[in-house]
Amino acid sequence: MAAPTTSTSNRVLRQEVLGSRRLSxxxxxxxxxxxxxxxxxxxxxxxxxxxxxxxxxxxxxxxxxxxxxxxxxxxxxxxxxxxxxxxxxxDVGGGYNEFNQETGYIRIFRWGFLGKNREIEVGCRIQDVQAIRVEIKEGLNPRRSIYLRVKGRRDIPLTRVGEPLPLSELENQGAQLARFLEVPIEGL
Known part of the structure; x- marks a missing residue:
């Protein structure tokens, strides 16, 4: 399946996240x-x-x-x-990650099941971001994920669930995001 689309301007980075609408x-x-x-x-x-x-x-x-x-x-x-x-x-799990330097705000949005949690939205200020964490776990149940490390909160997952990302794509996305937010990258 195609890589998630990323659109960027000088001050706004938006990453589309693939949900349940996968070929598999x-x-x-x-x-x-x-x-x-x-x-x-x-x-x-x-x-x-x-x-x-x-x-x-x-x-x-x-x-x-x-x-x-x-x-x-x-x-x-x-x-x-x-x-x-x-x-x-x-399209459960689909959505986007938006990093807006103009407003100084990060918005992570995902679609959920029907009901009160149909729209799942997490937000924080860019200045509260401590780092971008990359997790790579190989084996029977591989996991390759990017997390947003925020002060006073649990790490926020930014990548899709299910099919693990290729290592090169994971590294590129993590490095691009760390450069954009001007924070260190952990786990590589």
Missing amino acids: NYWWATVVSLGATGFLLAGISSYLKVNLLPFADPTKLLFIPQGIVMGLYGLAGLLVALYLWMMILL
């Missing part, structure tokens, strides 16, 4: 939807004794227990698919 999420939502629909149609076919699938003949299955189990798997799969499509539709 579209792929898995489609695969789960198709598989779950097949299971559900197989369960219904075994009950009605009418073949609803063009590539198989589930009418020969006994409704109890195979047809019921396949129907339940299909329903469960469709619920998972609905969840995945809702995540994509709502």
Whole structure:
């Protein structure tokens, strides 16, 4: 997938953050939807004794227990698919990081789930930023993230969740941000 877009002027740096609208999420939502629909149609076919699938003949299955189990798997799969499509539709995790030297303010915005926390916004003053922290953890569950270290607060994550960024992109983004905010970079 393409790198997150960064727009900059002399005094404002804005980084777009990719949320749930990734190619891999579209792929898995489609695969789960198709598989779950097949299971559900197989369960219904075994009950009605009418073949609803063009590539198989589930009418020969006994409704109890195979047809019921396949129907339940299909329903469960469709619920998972609905969840995945809702995540994509709502673009959960998507948003932007805006560093504005004109106003002296940093705004980090992300989309969340429906409800009172649909819009998640964190802000702070640029003068409160102590450093940019880069975290690189390799292994079975790799993590490559950039954090904003702010006085009197926990570190604020700035990168997307899920797919780790390539090392070169992580280093470039961290260095660009540290130069723009005129703070040190930690962890490289």
